[in-house]
Amino acid sequence: MEARLEGGEHPCAGRLEVRRGLSWGTVCDADLDQATAHVVCRELQCGSAVSTPGGAHFGQGSGPVWTQAFHCAGNESLLFHCPRGPGHQCGHRQDAGLRCSEFRLVNGSSSCEGRVELQVQGAWAPLCAAHWDLADATVLCHQLNCGSAEATPRGGHFGNGDAPIWPDVFHCVGTEPYLWNCPVSTLGAGACALGNAAAAVCSGGSARAAG
Incomplete structure (x- = not known):
């Protein structure tokens, strides 16, 4: 499992996409909290999470929308280490975005x-x-x-x-x-x-x- 940011104005901002197996999918904006955002930024070597704009702020993704939510404590080094649970059902209009920077x-x-x-x-x-x-x-x-x-x-x-x-x-x-x-x-x-x-x-x- 890995994460990437797509469609942003620099490599540390964009639509959050998570790969599971061979598929990249987006995350519902209701399922991205600040602790999880910090973990993604750290994994991407992008400092800290600054904001989490929702509503497909960075454009709509094209893959699946994952229905699992991450429940990170915030101190994990990789998203893979965070516990997961049921998430919201949403469409690409609610794709989560993320801006990192320190x-x-x-x-x-x-x-x-x-x-x-x-x-x-x-x-x-x-x-x-x-x-x-x-x-x-x-x-x-x-x-x-x-x-x-x-x-x-x-x-x-x-x-x-x-x-x-x-x-x-x-x-x-x-x-x-x-x-x-x-x-x-x-x-x-x-x-x-x-x-x-x-x-x-x-x-x-x-x-x-x-x-």
Whole structure:
């Protein structure tokens, strides 16, 4: 048994499909809880589950819809290790979707400032700074429990790392709960040359204590 994500804008987002034997099938959105989503993201080396959009958000699948649900605790390394039980009956209009990613701030004086990196398929990549702004940084700061954004220093302020820059661009208003809730577009490589890594400085400690 293995899992994959299909139809998403990057390898760590898409319609959840699970293979049993030789057949790939989809999962009812009512049967995908947060603990199971975390296990799938971990299995795919995609960090943590960020959201689980239902209603065939990433398009309808074409195979069977599995009627078994996974009852993961959340600490399993593979979906195969999770107990299974009867699930919902649904059609492809209720196909479950999943967005994974881990974001972090690195090279700052605390975990609440630094170069913005995201985890994609087990590796960390700096995010492109071409259209990174205070609204985007605010969403990330909230997501990391780091208060609100105070600045987005330019020009490799926190170093550039040695991984290729990830060309996703977030278009946040600033009120979204996670970066992946913001509209995303992808830039060409030219706009994201090495050295043009996004950065954020969050208000940090005091806001975290308040909650």
